[in-house]
Amino acid sequence: MRITQVENIDSEAVSKHGLPGFVFAEQTLYEQEKDNVFAKGWASIGCAQQLKKPGDIMPVRIAGVSLIAIRNKDGGIGVFHNVCRHKSAPLVDGPCNKRTLVCPYHKWSFKLDGELMGAPRFYGSENKPISAEDKADKGLIPVRFAIWWDIIFVNVSGDAQPFEEFIKPLDELLAEYPHQDMRHVSSTDYSGEVNWKLAVDNFLDGYHVPFVHSQACSIESALGQDDLFLSDDIVGLRLPHGASSKPAKTAKQLPHWNGLAEEKRGTQQWFGIFPNTLFFVDPCWVQTIVVKPTSVAKTDETLTIYVTSDEAASDEFVEERTRLSDVLNEVNQQDIELLDKLQHSRTSSVADQGHLVQAWDQVGMAFHKMWLSKMQAK
Amino acid sequence: MPNITFILPDESIKVVDAFEGDSIMQTAVDAGIEEITADCGGNSSCATCHCIIDDAWIDKIGTADEVEFSVMESAIEPQPNSRLSCQIKVTDILDGAIIHVPEAEW
Numbered sequence: 287m288r289i290t291q292v293e294n295i296d297s298e299a300v301s302k303h304g305l306p307g308f309v310f311a312e313q314t315l316y317e318q319e320k321d322n323v324f325a326k327g328w329a330s331i332g333c334a335q336q337l338k339k340p341g342d343i344m345p346v347r348i349a350g351v352s353l354i355a356i357r358n359k360d361g362g363i364g365v366f367h368n369v370c371r372h373k374s375a376p377l378v379d380g381p382c383n384k385r386t387l388v389c390p391y392h393k394w395s396f397k398l399d400g401e402l403m404g405a406p407r408f409y410g411s412e413n414k415p416i417s418a419e420d421k422a423d424k425g426l427i428p429v430r431f432a433i434w435w436d437i438i439f440v441n442v443s444g445d446a447q448p449f450e451e452f453i454k455p456l457d458e459l460l461a462e463y464p465h466q467d468m469r470h471v472s473s474t475d476y477s478g479e480v481n482w483k484l485a486v487d488n489f490l491d492g493y494h495v496p497f498v499h500s501q502a503c504s505i506e507s508a509l510g511q512d513d514l515f516l517s518d519d520i521v522g523l524r525l526p527h528g529a530s531s532k533p534a535k536t537a538k539q540l541p542h543w544n545g546l547a548e549e550k551r552g553t554q555q556w557f558g559i560f561p562n563t564l565f566f567v568d569p570c571w572v573q574t575i576v577v578k579p580t581s582v583a584k585t586d587e588t589l590t591i592y593v594t595s596d597e598a599a600s601d602e603f604v605e606e607r608t609r610l611s612d613v614l615n616e617v618n619q620q621d622i623e624l625l626d627k628l629q630h631s632r633t634s635s636v637a638d639q640g641h642l643v644q645a646w647d648q649v650g651m652a653f654h655k656m657w658l659s660k661m662q663a664k
Numbered sequence: 665m666p667n668i669t670f671i672l673p674d675e676s677i678k679v680v681d682a683f684e685g686d687s688i689m690q691t692a693v694d695a696g697i698e699e700i701t702a703d704c705g706g707n708s709s710c711a712t713c714h715c716i717i718d719d720a721w722i723d724k725i726g727t728a729d730e731v732e733f734s735v736m737e738s739a740i741e742p743q744p745n746s747r748l749s750c751q752i753k754v755t756d757i758l759d760g761a762i763i764h765v766p767e768a769e770w
Contacts, residue, residue, distance in 0.1 A: 340770040359738075359770075383769050386710045386738045388703040395709040397738050404709025404735065415708070415731050 289638070292318075292661050303640050304647075305654045310481035311633035315661075316582035317350075323561045323660050324349035325442040327519075328452050330563040330576045331355060333590045334363055334436050335470035341383040341398065345376075347586075348562075348578040353429055354378050354387075355438055358398040363433065365440055366400050366426035377426075387426075400426035435465050436592070437563060437574055455516040456557060460567060462550070463543050468572055468592040469599035472611045476587040476618060480625040482562065482579035483657065484632060485587065488621050489556070489564040489575065490653055492523045493646035498624060499617045503528070513648050518659070519560040521652045528554035529569050540570040540606045541598045558649075560656050570594060573614055583629055589618050666759035670697055671718075673767045684756065688749035688763060689713035699768040706750035708732065713749040714739040718762035725752060725761065740770055 289295055289306050292315065299306075309315055331346040337357035344355045345368050352368040354377065368376050370389040377387045377396070386403060387396040395404045402424040408416040430441045432449035434457070439449060446452065478485065488494070496505040507528055514522035529552045542551055546569060556566040564575035572592040579585050591611055593599050599607075631637065642651060665681045668691055672678065682691040692700040692713070704710035708731065717725050722745050728736060732751060736742040749763070 384703070385712050385714075385740065385768070386703065388710050388712075393704045393707055393709060395704050403738060404704065404707065406704070406707035406709060 292658075295658055295662070297655055297658060300654050300658055301651050302642060303638055304487075304642055304651065305483070305658065307633040307635060307637040309657075310484060310629065311582060313582045316481075316579070318661065319579075320350040321443075322663070323657065324579075325351065326446060327561050327660070328432070328439045328441050328446055328449060328559075329561055330437050330439050330559070330574075331365070331578075332438050332576055332588060333470070333473065333574060334433050334438055335592075336381075336473050336590065337363065339383070341385060342381070343378050343384055343387070344381050345378045346578065347580060349580075351442055352376060353440065353442075356398055363431075363438065364398070364400060365429040365431040365438065367429060369427065370394055371402065371424040371426065372405070396426050400428060402426075435460075435565070435572070435574075436468060436470075437565070437576075439563070452517075452519060453559075456520050456522075456559065459514075459516065462545070462547065463567065464545060464594075465572075467544065467595045469594075469596060471571075471591040471593055471599070471607050472615075473588055473590040474611075474615055474618075476589065476622055478585050478587070478622045478625050478629075479583055480585055480622075480629040481583055481633075482577050482585045483654075484625055484628055485577050485585055485621075486558055486562065486564065486653060487650050488625060488628075490521065490523065490558045490649045491647070492525075492649070493643070498620050502613065502617055511646075514555070514557070515649075515652060516557075518656060520557060521649045521656075522555055522557035523649055524553065524555040527552040538603075538606060540593055540603055540610065541595060542569045543594045558653055560653070560660075570598070571610055575618070587618070587622075589615065666754055666756050666761075668754070668758065669760065669762045670695070671762065671764045672697065673699065673765060682754040682758075684754050686754050687713075688715065688747075688752040688754060690750075691754060692749060692763075692765070697765055699765050700749065701768060702750065708735060708748055708751060711735050711737075711739040711748065712768070714742070714766060715747055715749040716743050716764040716766060717745045717747055718764060719745065721758075721761045721763075724757060740767055 340359050342357045346353050354368040356364045372394050375391040393406050397403050402421040405416045430444050432439050492511045495503045496508045512524040551569050554568050562577040566573040574590045576588045668680050668682045670678045680695040701712040703712045728747050732748050
């Protein structure tokens with residue numbers, strides 16, 4: 287008898303078959319995920335270096351919430367709901383650079399730090415500017431956020447555990463990498479007709495890499511995969527020699543991280559940070575994919591690439607960076623095409639009878655069980 | 665018609681015929697000066713009509729009042745002669761006025 291309710295999903299069954307197909311297809315479940323998984327968790331919305339100068343604003347829609355990240359006048363970052371405090375019109379439609387945010391509906395204006403600055407004719411025929419007292423409770427609604435390895439994480443509900451606690455096992459694992467030196471190369475947007483969980487599962491699937499992305503990895507190097515279980519929210523994979531066993535395409539390589547221990551100079555590791563952050567650390571680059579569901583079977587992604595230092599970001603390495611960006615985006619494009627097809631077959635009733643493979647699929651199983659535990663929590 | 669001289673950030677000059685009763689902001693927008701984005705439509709709310717009055721004209725035009733100055737906090741590098749151009753009306757007294765248009769982005 288087919289399981290059709292989250293409450294009835296058995297964790298043991300998930301280890302064998304993965305989550306049942308209906309969880310990737312039901313809109314009502316997606317509606318519950320908006321709160322239980324996204325609003326209550328630490329979800330990523332984008333990368334701070336995408337906001338290059340003061341006044342840069344990036345709107346993000348993720349799981350039913352519309353937010354803006356702003357680089358303010360002093361160079362810091364602020365995150366707010368993208369919602370005017372009058373009648374809740376959206377303030378920003380697309381990435382832009384502004385001196386103030388002016389609502390298109392009644393021209394209320396907000397400073398880059400979120401404070402209400404002006405509301406035309408607020409008192410009607412009494413033509414005086416809105417008073418400080420009347421402005422005080424009408425600033426943009428801030429969102430709790432943290433920036434780690436340049437990723438902007440938000441907790442919309444406001445009551446998740448402190449971010450430092452949440453990220454600690456991964457932060458400690460990667461402590462030797464001088465990530466403050468990393469420099470943005472590119473950010474590319476993708477869109478798939480697929481449930482967000484299949485995109486995350488695909489990233490945490492090491493088994494498919496030598497087959498779908500044969501240009502990037504051989505089966506021999508993929509066999510060296512270590513599974514990493516860091517916490518209830520963070521899992522990953524490691525290839526101790528993944529980076530050194532690729533065919534050398536040119537004589538010249540991007541610079542490694544400064545000060546990296548010899549035994550790490552070939553190590554690739556990648557992580558799923560629940561719910562939606564896909565994060566890859568290579569000896570010479572970093573890739574972050576922010577997965578943004580907009581409906582049960584519609585997911586946007588932004589794939590951001592970094593190199594390890596100012597030197598790596600200089601003119602000397604422009605060709606190498608272009609090649610890196612092409613390679614990583616080609617890999618993602620291959621996955622997106624596969625995912626669109628997977629959405630149909632993975633949601634069928636017979637998908638509930640699939641057989642996960644002990645040797646390869648443990649990390650994926652762990653992600654499915656993380657989701658289950660959040661959704662079954664009372 | 666009074667004419668207004670705008671000096672753009674790249675130091676090029678635009679001399680424009682202005683209509684009496686229009687704001688300097690409106691005159692700039694009609695002349696296609698892109699830096700004056702006039703986001704709030706002339707309601708003293710956004711600082712995107714920010715302009716700097718030439719020293720030779722500041723006495724005739726006048727400096728900003730308290731309200732304008734508070735909005736000016738959101739402008740890029742406000743100066744003592746900064747004004748919100750939406751608050752300055754064109755009259756024939758302003759014929760030949762020189763207005764500096766600052767950068768619109770940091």
